[in-house]
Amino acid sequence: MILVGQYDSPFVRRVAISLRVLGLPYEHDTRSVFGDFDAMLKVNPVGRIPSLILDDGEVLVDSAAILDHLDQSVGPERALLPLQGDGRRRALRLMALATGGIEKIGASVYERLVRPSACRWPDWIERCVAQGMGAVAALEAEPWPAEARIDQPRITTACLVRYVKMTSPELMPQGRFPRLDALSSLCEARPEFQATFPADYAVPRSA
């Protein structure tokens, strides 16, 4: 399998971590949505990351669809998301909050860094940050017991926390969200997280 996309995208990173947690080897194609947009469109018609190219050449697009396939392929005992019932509904709620938070904080980051400064709209940044931090606050209210098994809500939420601390550190100073800080520390200490740490974070910046 080939995972397309850089780990500075939390959507790519959650797939990479899930592959490693499940013991599924992959090659890593780090083409960039900014630098290689035309090449990206050939892999994924929507020009997004991640994509996962299966060994038979089939291309899965969208991290949620990829994670669903991985869970199906390893079976219900090892799946990172419950396959049914109340547990699944609760897990999907946490994942919707975490992915919504990534999308909204991501939109504020794009507005601050990628968009030419003359075209920035402060009200939009404020709105997106309010939405993203609404998700963060809702996730902080969850228990996140330290002894719990690693699963998809924990992976995705830890990817959100790392992304916010990396791109917008003023929003999540150490101590303001103590449960999420603890979850993040536990997760980032794991080998699957260390191997996918986006150490070279670099969004192209505009003047």
Next chain:
Amino acid sequence: MILVGQYDSPFVRRVAISLRVLGLPYEHDTRSVFGDFDAMLKVNPVGRIPSLILDDGEVLVDSAAILDHLDQSVGPERALLPLQGDGRRRALRLMALATGGIEKIGASVYERLVRPSACRWPDWIERCVAQGMGAVAALEAEPWPAEARIDQPRITTACLVRYVKMTSPELMPQGRFPRLDALSSLCEARPEFQATFPADYAVPRSA
């Protein structure tokens, strides 16, 4: 159940149509993400639509999570998405294309209509339209047989087509995407689509 959100959002509409196809009655709360942002944040911490408020007060957020719950509640025979196997993977691919198309065309619509004109960035509109129309072209390449049972890829794709034709008619003139035109006509003739037709489409516009 109470469905929160207006039908001019294709994410709300696909949930409304799915509820009707499955014969699940609901009340409709049409508060707006623009007019009632603070009220919206109380229902959904990310301030997004749709939300689905269950009869016991539990609030589901995110249309994919809501649709997953509906499928689980009606069982595998009536579910709008296959619960496993190749059929599920293929269906999730189509849905990823359709939702990606909605998100990207939606981003171009927001940029053209909602954002103050001084803050618009033509390159961004062009990029989002290229991504959204990449999804449309990939969906046009699918067969969409007329006799097939209504399912979630058909519902979501028809909602995408209606949304593009409503907001950006120059992108999908009648005849350019004949298979999607035919799918849209078949779907929009159904009572579930007619009852959720966004006749009063109105995004707040900026100068």
